[in-house]
Amino acid sequence: MNNDVQDTNSPSFILKGFxxxxxxxxxxxxxxxxxxxxxxFLVDDTLMMFMSVQLIEFFIVGILFLLSxxxxxxxxxxxxxxxxxxNQKIWNPISKxxxxxxxxxxxxxxxxxILLYSNGLYNYVGxxxxxxxxxxxxxxxxxxxxxxxxxxxxxxxxxxCFIIPTYWYSAMLLIGVVHFTYxxxxx
Numbered sequence: 001m002n003n004d005v006q007d008t009n010s011p012s013f014i015l016k017g018f019x020x021x022x023x024x025x026x027x028x029x030x031x032x033x034x035x036x037x038x039x040x041f042l043v044d045d046t047l048m049m050f051m052s053v054q055l056i057e058f059f060i061v062g063i064l065f066l067l068s069x070x071x072x073x074x075x076x077x078x079x080x081x082x083x084x085x086x087n088q089k090i091w092n093p094i095s096k097x098x099x100x101x102x103x104x105x106x107x108x109x110x111x112x113x114i115l116l117y118s119n120g121l122y123n124y125v126g127x128x129x130x131x132x133x134x135x136x137x138x139x140x141x142x143x144x145x146x147x148x149x150x151x152x153x154x155x156x157x158x159x160x161c162f163i164i165p166t167y168w169y170s171a172m173l174l175i176g177v178v179h180f181t182y183x184x185x186x187x
Contacts, residue, residue: 013075013079013098013140013142013147014075014082015075015078015150015179016182017078017183017186017187018078018187019074019075019078019183020180020183020186021180021183022070022071022074022183023074023075023176023179023183024175024176024178024179024181025176025180026070026074026176027172027173028172028173028176028180030063030064030066030067030172031172031173031176033063034064034169034172037056038056038060041056072102079095098140102136102140105132105136105139109136113125113128113132116128123165126158126161126167127158127162130154130161130171130175131154131158133154133175134150134151134152134154137150138151153175153178154175157171157175
């Protein structure tokens with residue numbers, strides 16, 4: 001088989017098996033750390049109560065940045081591992097296109113979430129973030145049924161967050177559980 005044809009047919013967005021477990025664990029850990037940060041800031045018996053609100057916000061943004069970075073790296077290394085097993089290049093035309101879609105989506109998403117937050121629309125950051133995550137999954141999935149199901153779950157959770165603004169923690173946990181469970185089942 002011609003390598004050029006093989007390169008264009010290679011998978012360039014793998015989110016199953018151990019990669020999905022990793023992403024799920026990152027979501028679970030991030031949700032836990034954010035919840036604990038907020039809870040410790042509001043309690044009088046911890047050192048975090050002495051921190052400013054801006055520092056707590058910076059800490060939470062850092063946690064979300066690490067969630068995005070580690071998830072992207074997990075997907076990248078899974079793609080690289082698969083490409084090496086198939087003796088293919090990781091940077092083929094499809095993977096380059098998906099990388100630019102991913103990068104553009106992340107930049108636009110961060111801009112939208114910062115805009116919402118800076119305008120005081122705090123209750124919309126969680127649900128809009130879930131909607132943007134669903135759009136990212138849809139854009140990168142090539143309409144794979146599994147990824148569309150993930151996107152649908154994220155959209156349902158976003159609707160729940162619009163209805164119940166304090167549901168963001170449960171929504172992050174559920175997204176993490178969905179990824180983790182899917183990864184365990186597909187291993």
